[in-house]
Amino acid sequence: MKLVLIGAGGHSKAVRDVIHSTEHTIVACLDDCYKELYFKNNMYFGPISAVKAVLLIHPDAKLVIALEDNGVRKNIMRKLMLSSNSYATIIHQQAVISSSAKIGQGTVIMPGAVINADAIVGDHVIINTRAVVEHDNVVEDFAHISPGAVLAGGVGIKQGVHIGANATVLPNILVGEWTTVGAGAVVVTNMPSYVTAVGVPATVIKTKMVRDI
Numbered sequence: 001m002k003l004v005l006i007g008a009g010g011h012s013k014a015v016r017d018v019i020h021s022t023e024h025t026i027v028a029c030l031d032d033c034y035k036e037l038y039f040k041n042n043m044y045f046g047p048i049s050a051v052k053a054v055l056l057i058h059p060d061a062k063l064v065i066a067l068e069d070n071g072v073r074k075n076i077m078r079k080l081m082l083s084s085n086s087y088a089t090i091i092h093q094q095a096v097i098s099s100s101a102k103i104g105q106g107t108v109i110m111p112g113a114v115i116n117a118d119a120i121v122g123d124h125v126i127i128n129t130r131a132v133v134e135h136d137n138v139v140e141d142f143a144h145i146s147p148g149a150v151l152a153g154g155v156g157i158k159q160g161v162h163i164g165a166n167a168t169v170l171p172n173i174l175v176g177e178w179t180t181v182g183a184g185a186v187v188v189t190n191m192p193s194y195v196t197a198v199g200v201p202a203t204v205i206k207t208k209m210v211r212d213i
């Protein structure tokens with residue numbers, strides 16, 4: 001499949017590696033760090049506004065938004081106003097995905113990640129390197145499960161949640177939308193929406209301004 005990558009930063013490098021492990025081909029990389037559309041090394045580079053022009057050249061290409069910030073990913077997806085099936089699902093060859101798991105459009109699964117039975121992962125989610133999404137999890141759109149994080153069975157991760165590196169969420173816990181769980185935290189009780197929680201056990205240290213997202 002031909003792919004248009006949105007984003008040229010650090011996270012995009014990791015996504016490129018995932019794509020290189022598959023049979024997909026990147027035909028364009030669009031980011032506002034590029035001022036105008038140009039062609040180099042068999043690929044187009046240009047600002048995000050050039051997406052329509054690139055899709056005219058490659059009408060069969062699908063997109064991946066390779067930006068780490070959950071809110072930015074959502075805003076770009078909204079601005080592009082493309083249908084959900086315009087986005088590809090990218091899964092590294094060394095990820096382990098249960099045949100009963102469901103993975104949404106625009107979602108990227110990094111190497112070593114495990115997604116177990118009956119888990120549902122939404123659209124534009126990042127399941128990062130060696131993260132574990134146990135059975136019966138529901139991970140909603142625009143979430144990011146960082147490297148090494150473990151979601152035990154039956155966990156619910158609402159839209160836009162960021163679970164930090166090596167954090168653990170205990171079974172059947174619900175983490176409210178746009179909440180951030182710090183690196184290394186252990187979440188033992190349900191978490192409200194729009195907060196930052198850290199530590200073992202995780203406690204809320206900040207409430208986010210809703211308008212920031």
Ligand SMILES: CC(C)(COP(=O)(O)OP(=O)(O)OC[C@H]1O[C@@H](n2cnc3c(N)ncnc32)[C@H](O)[C@@H]1OP(=O)(O)O)[C@@H](O)C(=O)NCCC(=O)NCCS
Binds near residue numbers: 206
């Ligand atoms: C939790 C986090 C989001 C907080 O970031 P922040 O809002 O900028 O907060 P600050 O850095 O100002 O820290 C606030 C307080 O929490 C503490 N803190 C920050 N992160 C912490 C963590 N993971 N565990 C325990 N305490 C932490 C800080 O020491 C500080 O304590 P103090 O007030 O006593 O000085 C961030 O530290 C974090 O862990 N992010 C996850 C990063 C990650 O895993 N990325 C993966 C990318 S692939």
